[in-house]
Amino acid sequence: MVDEVLGSRPDSRVQASPPTDGTTRGIAAPQGFSVRYSPAGLAGHWHDVAFLADGRVGVLVGRCADGEADGETASRFRSAARSVLLATADPVRTLDGVTESAVSALCAVIDEHNVGYSTHGDASATVSAPEAPYFALDPTDGRLGTAELTPGATVLLCTAPVGPAANALDGSESVHPDEVADEVMTRIAGPGVAAVLYRHPPEPLTITLAAEPASLAVSRGRLRRWLASAGVDTEVGADVLLAVGEATANATEHAVLGANRDVIITVTAALSSRCLRLAVSDNGVWKSVTGLPGHRGHGIRLINALVDSAELVTTAEGTTVEMVKELRP
């Protein structure tokens, strides 16, 4: 059943003390996830993000509240819970073994449309959908809770109640989840926490514009904002912006030559489980790549270097450049 475990803290045991530099931004997390520990929350707190064999994603957050034995208790519970999660993909069974009152934990399993979860103690889950107020999920104490995830929804899983800090989620759907997570952590007061923030894939993007140079900046701005809302890593996003920009510029320059109609360019972007699918279509007339000297061949070469696959499909109706960019992991 075990596929792979990603996004864990580098050390499989729970750290007993905060890192000396006090920063937690460098914790690796898969596409769509941001992980934060408040400096005071490093002792006895942990998280795991795991890809389950059925394609869903499991998330665990937990803490052990007091005493010198925190680190050891937390470490023992964490490894047991992770094993059950990977074996069963069941949030309730994952937390079955948690009876210590000092431990708070939450297990969530996320699929295409829902989050199923179970809680123990006062670990909290908050869901925010675009253009709707956020809401805290009820504690389940041994039962299974579920909530629907609409496109672009944000889920905040935390080792403690987040209180008014959850206000940071309202209206945040267009903000990169890394920045939302930073804002949440800035607002959380009191004892330390570990938090995992997840952004569900947003609605696919469709941009339709006239094939003219002035459209390029408009298209680029909208794609840039969509990539942020989708939680795409900044460096990956820059590659995608350039690849799509090249395809759009090529269409703007060449599709209009010899076309007997106004040429329209359509840019689409969609985030699926682990890749971005991008397409730039025009209804103009492209000459074949081999028939063109220099620049267009150069643009295509650039696109090929920036994305994982690119295909040029030409019909009598126009041309489409289809691109796929794989995402971490």
Added chain:
Amino acid sequence: MTDARFAVTAANGDQPPLVVVSGDIDLANVDEFQETMTEACNGSAALTVDLTGVNYCDSAAVRALFSLAAGTTLTMLVRPVGHIKTLLGISGLDRVATVVMRG
């Protein structure tokens, strides 16, 4: 609309003329980019172009830089991370001009 700003400093002693660019460069303003560089160069044997303030540029800008590098000794200042460094590497512009990492 694509927005870029160009600041030109004339040659001074041993220092070649300098063009500092910020903003975005694409098909919409690449002609202005090329004309600014050509005028700044004004027959000088060398030109420095500071691209560290550029948020976005594509192969249209690369073509303009290639064309300039054919007639003068071109030095470009770019940030050590980001897509412009990638762009220069893939296009081969870094083999006909000097690229200096800055910032």
